[in-house]
Amino acid sequence: MIVVLVVASGAAWESAALGLLTEHRDIVVLKRCVDVDDLVASASAGQADVAVLGLDTPGLDVAVVEHLRRYAVRPVAVVPAQALEPGRLRAARIGIAALVADDDLDALPDAVLSSEPPPGVEPSEPLLVGEPSSPAVGGRVLAVWGPAGAPGRTTVAAGLAAELARRRLRTVLVDADPYGGCVAQQLGILDEVSGLLSAARLATAGLLEERFPSVQRAVGPHLSVVTGLPRADRWVEVRPGALEHLLDVAREQAEVVVDTGFSLEEDPGQDFGSRPARNQLTLAALDAADEVLVVGSADPVGLSRLARALVDVREQTAGAPVRVVVNRMRPSLGWSEKDIAGMVGGFTRLAGLHFLPDDRPAVDRALVAGRTLVESGDSPLLRALGALADAVTAPAPG
Numbered sequence: 001m002i003v004v005l006v007v008a009s010g011a012a013w014e015s016a017a018l019g020l021l022t023e024h025r026d027i028v029v030l031k032r033c034v035d036v037d038d039l040v041a042s043a044s045a046g047q048a049d050v051a052v053l054g055l056d057t058p059g060l061d062v063a064v065v066e067h068l069r070r071y072a073v074r075p076v077a078v079v080p081a082q083a084l085e086p087g088r089l090r091a092a093r094i095g096i097a098a099l100v101a102d103d104d105l106d107a108l109p110d111a112v113l114s115s116e117p118p119p120g121v122e123p124s125e126p127l128l129v130g131e132p133s134s135p136a137v138g139g140r141v142l143a144v145w146g147p148a149g150a151p152g153r154t155t156v157a158a159g160l161a162a163e164l165a166r167r168r169l170r171t172v173l174v175d176a177d178p179y180g181g182c183v184a185q186q187l188g189i190l191d192e193v194s195g196l197l198s199a200a201r202l203a204t205a206g207l208l209e210e211r212f213p214s215v216q217r218a219v220g221p222h223l224s225v226v227t228g229l230p231r232a233d234r235w236v237e238v239r240p241g242a243l244e245h246l247l248d249v250a251r252e253q254a255e256v257v258v259d260t261g262f263s264l265e266e267d268p269g270q271d272f273g274s275r276p277a278r279n280q281l282t283l284a285a286l287d288a289a290d291e292v293l294v295v296g297s298a299d300p301v302g303l304s305r306l307a308r309a310l311v312d313v314r315e316q317t318a319g320a321p322v323r324v325v326v327n328r329m330r331p332s333l334g335w336s337e338k339d340i341a342g343m344v345g346g347f348t349r350l351a352g353l354h355f356l357p358d359d360r361p362a363v364d365r366a367l368v369a370g371r372t373l374v375e376s377g378d379s380p381l382l383r384a385l386g387a388l389a390d391a392v393t394a395p396a397p398g
């Protein structure tokens with residue numbers, strides 16, 4: 001007997017699916033869950049074998065699918081027939097192998113009963129069955145910061161996170177830019193809900209730890225994103241302490257890469273603790289970081305801002321190692337890596353100095369497709385980000 005949970009969140013296929021499932025003599029429908037949180041809680045009870053879920057159920061992502069697998073609950077997704085191809089891609093990204101189109105529900109009982117994925121569904125990565133992607137002891141918080149002038153913080157943060165995930169490290173990319181997040185847009189996440197604002201609300205309600213999966217969106221089997229502020233003026237909704245709490249919860253389960261804002265200025269009118277200050281998101285990320293990556297642009301203005309930034313950042317970190325990433329290197333600037341090492345090396349002791357090439361074709365390919373640099377194929381920039389990820393994951397000396 002196969003025990004099934006169903007979460008359809010009001011989709012039109014629900015009653016037909018329930019009819020077909022309950023009629024089958026080898027299937028028992030244990031529960032209709034109201035939402036993903038309900039599904040996660042019901043799966044944890046350990047009685048179900050299969051979850052039938054709408055692929056567009058709000059909150060369904062890789063973390064939820066991993067949770068299901070941990071409790072040996074196999075996901076079977078129902079996809080709108082007119083969106084079968086994008087549905088396949090999304091299902092593969094979050095680790096679901098079994099798909100049924102909503103105009104072919106007669107196939108649902110078989111999909112529920114068979115333990116093999118149906119033919120024609122090729123997950124892009126091996127599935128995670130029995131193979132946890134996360135380090136059991138959690139990861140580190142890597143804050144990606146950089147001075148004004150758009151030196152490439154978001155590009156580096158997203159690229160590094162994707163490279164870590166490619167190494168099968170469970171990775172969460174957090175968009176904490178108080179001037180408005182653009183990670184979601186860069187990675188083609190169309191969700192209207194801001195992960196950061198949901199996390200802030202859950203933190204206030206004391207529910208963040210329990211509902212952490214619901215604030216992430218999957219971008220791959222090992223990578224998820226906590227999307228940022230949908231509009232720059234909504235930073236006021238993130239109370240002091242919320243980001244710190246989010247990073248602590250995330251660090252328990254994954255490598256955490258944080259995209260931050262540029263300004264380190266403290267709000268002069270801030271009264272202690274009660275009112276949020278705009279740059280507190282950036283300051284909190286630097287304070288919580290286990291390692292800080294300072295991104296600077298390789299042109300003359302960028303380098304002088306970088307030099308000053310290296311002095312400023314020291315005051316904001318709690319002694320975390322600082323790594324410098326000089327971005328958009330190009331021959332037309334007329335200086336070598338050695339020249340730049342001489343320029344930035346004197347300002348502070350660095351954990352590492354890295355160079356990324358100016359690579360418009362690779363960046364544009366990824367941006368236009370709304371995908372990570374890793375998904376967009378080989379490029380000089382991706383190789384340099386790979387070397388950065390190697391350095392970041394190398395065991396500390398001694």
Ligand SMILES: Nc1ncnc2c1ncn2[C@@H]1O[C@H](COP(=O)(O)OP(=O)(O)OP(=O)(O)O)[C@@H](O)[C@H]1O
Nearest residue numbers: 150151152153154155156328356357358359360363
């Ligand atoms: N190595 C690179 N090669 C070519 N273009 C790049 C590179 N890095 C970043 N860019 C481009 O530079 C622009 C700014 O990059 P990005 O958005 O990552 O910067 P940022 O520091 O996060 O800026 P913001 O202040 O807007 O948050 C983008 O158009 C991005 O595509």
Ligand SMILES: [Mg+2]
Nearest residue numbers: 153154177182
């Ligand atoms: Mg940015």
